[in-house]
Amino acid sequence: MKILNFGSLNIDYTYSVDHFVRGGETLSSETMNVFSGGKGLNQSIALSKSGAAVWHAGAIGTGDGDFLVGQLKSAGVNTELIAVLEGKTGHAIIQKAKDGGNCILLYGGANQMITKTMVDEVISHFEAGDYLVLQNEISEIGYIMEKAHERQMKIVLNPSPMDDKIAGYPLEYVDYFLLNEIEAGDICGEQGEGEELLKKLSAKFPSAKIVLTLGGDGSLYRDGDRLLKQGIYKVKVADTTAAGDTFTGFFIGGLVQGMDAADALEWAAKAAAIAVSRPGAAPSIPSKEEVDRF
Ligand code: RIB
Numbered sequence: 001m002k003i004l005n006f007g008s009l010n011i012d013y014t015y016s017v018d019h020f021v022r023g024g025e026t027l028s029s030e031t032m033n034v035f036s037g038g039k040g041l042n043q044s045i046a047l048s049k050s051g052a053a054v055w056h057a058g059a060i061g062t063g064d065g066d067f068l069v070g071q072l073k074s075a076g077v078n079t080e081l082i083a084v085l086e087g088k089t090g091h092a093i094i095q096k097a098k099d100g101g102n103c104i105l106l107y108g109g110a111n112q113m114i115t116k117t118m119v120d121e122v123i124s125h126f127e128a129g130d131y132l133v134l135q136n137e138i139s140e141i142g143y144i145m146e147k148a149h150e151r152q153m154k155i156v157l158n159p160s161p162m163d164d165k166i167a168g169y170p171l172e173y174v175d176y177f178l179l180n181e182i183e184a185g186d187i188c189g190e191q192g193e194g195e196e197l198l199k200k201l202s203a204k205f206p207s208a209k210i211v212l213t214l215g216g217d218g219s220l221y222r223d224g225d226r227l228l229k230q231g232i233y234k235v236k237v238a239d240t241t242a243a244g245d246t247f248t249g250f251f252i253g254g255l256v257q258g259m260d261a262a263d264a265l266e267w268a269a270k271a272a273a274i275a276v277s278r279p280g281a282a283p284s285i286p287s288k289e290e291v292d293r294f
Contacts, residue, residue, distance in 0.1 A: 002130045003047055003256060004153070006057040006122060006144050007040015008111040008137035009068045009082070011091040012281050014241070020095050020103050029095075035241075036071040037092055037281035038111070039135040039160060042242040045075040046249020046271065046285050047133070052256050057081035057122040058138060059110035065089030071282055081122050085110045090137070100237035100276065106137065106161070114139045119147055128152035131256060133248075135160055142169045149173040158248050159183050171205065178211045178248050198222050211251060211265070213244065218269065221261055230265040233273035233294070242281035247272040250291065270294045 015029035044056040055078040060068055062084060069079050090109035096102050119140055126132070132148040133156045134141055142165075148155055149170065156176040159166050162183045171187065185191035188200045198212045202222050209223040221228040250271035254264030271291045278284035286294075 001256065002126060003052050003054045003133060003252070004057060004081075004122070004126050004130060004148075005040055005044045005047065005054055005133040006114075006119075006138065007043060007133070007135050008038035008090055008108075009041045009056075009058050009060050009065060009072075010036075010038030010106070010111070010137075011065065011068065011089055012037030012094055012241070013091060014094040014096055014239075014280065017095045017097060020097060033280065035280040035283055036068050037094075037242065038068070038090060039137050039158065039245055040111075041068055041072060042245035042282050042285065043133060043135065043158070043249045044072055044077045045282050046246045047253045048072075048076045048249075049285055049287050050250045050253025050257070050267075050271070050291075051288050052253040054078065055081055055125070057118075059083040059085050059113055059118075061085060061087045061089040061110045065110070075282075075285075081125065083110075083118060085113050087113065094241060096239055096241070100240050102239070102241050104241075108137070108139075111138045116140060116143050119144050123147040123151060123153075126151060126153055129154070131156060131252065133252060134158070136163065136166060137161065141165070145170050145173050156248075156252055158244075159187065160244070162186050174205065174208050176209050176211070176252070177201070177205070178213070178251065180213045180215070180244075184210075184212055195220060195227070198227075209261070213247065219247075219265060221265055223261065226261075228262050228265060230262075230269050233270055235273045235277040237276050239279045239284060240276050242284055243272045243276045245281070246275040246285050249285070267291060 090111040218231040251268035274286040
C-alpha cells in the first residue's frame with residue numbers, strides 16, 4: 001500500500017522578531033534563515049521519516065525550488081510526481097517570536113497552478129486502499145478528492161490553512177480528519193472546544209476518524225464510540241513551525257505501518273515535541289529512531 005501526499009512545497013523565509021510586526025510598523029528582524037517548508041513537503045518528510053513509503057505530488061517553479069525536491073529525495077520521498085512549472089515556487093514569510101510561536105504569510109506560486117489534467121495523471125498511479133494525504137495549500141483539492149474517492153483510496157485531510165473553499169470540498173469522502181479547534185469549528189458551522197466539538201464533528205461525519213489537536217492540551221481522537229486522549233511532551237520551545245505537520249506525518253505513518261491509534265498518537269506527540277525543540281520547518285523533523293529513543 002502506497003501513500004500519495006498531494007501538497008505544497010514552499011521556500012520558508014524565517015525572520016526572528018521581538019514581536020509580530022503591526023500595521024504601519026517597520027520592524028528590524030534579528031536573524032533570517034531560508035528553510036524548506038510547505039505543509040505538504042513537511043508532512044511528506046515526516047511520513048517518510050516515520051518509515052512509510054511516500055510519493056509526493058505537487059509543483060515548484062523554474063529555477064528557485066530545486067532544493068525542495070532535493071530535501072524530499074534525501075528524506076526518502078519519491079519525487080517523480082512533482083512538476084516544474086513556468087513561474088515561481090511557493091513561499092512563506094514566517095515571523096518567529098521569542099517564545100517560538102509564529103505567524104505566516106503565504107504566496108502560493110506553483111502550488112496554486114495544479115490543474116485537473118495533472119491530477120488525473122497523478123491519481124492514475126494509485127489504486128484502491130492506497131492513502132491520499134491532503135492539506136489546503138494547493139489548487140484543485142476538491143477534484144483531487146473526487147478522483148481519489150473514485151479510485152477507492154483512503155483520504156486523509158488536514159484542512160489547514162482554513163479558508164472558504166473548504167466548505168465546497170466533498171468532505172463526506174474523508175476517512176481521517178486531522179485538525180485544530182478553529183478548523184473543526186469552521187467545518188461544524190459553530191465554534192466550540194474539546195470533546196463537545198469533537199462530538200459535533202463526528203455527528204456530521206460519522207464514518208470519519210478524527211484527530212482534534214488542542215495545542216498545549218494535546219489531542220483527542222474519535223472513531224465511532226472510541227475516544228482517546230493524548231497529552232503533549234513538554235520541551236524547551238525553539239520553533240513551533242511544522243510541529244503540526246510532524247504530528248500528522250507520524251500519526252498517519254504509524255497507522256499505515258500497523259500501529260493502533262493510541263500508539264500512533266503517542267508516537268506523533270513525541271515526534272512533534274522533538275520538532276518544536278529545533279529551528280525551522282522540514283529540518284526540525286526527527287527520524288523514527290530519534291522518536292523511539294525520546
Ligand atoms: O505548517 C508549517 C508550514 O506552513 C510552513 O513550512 C510554511 O511553508 C507553511 O506552509
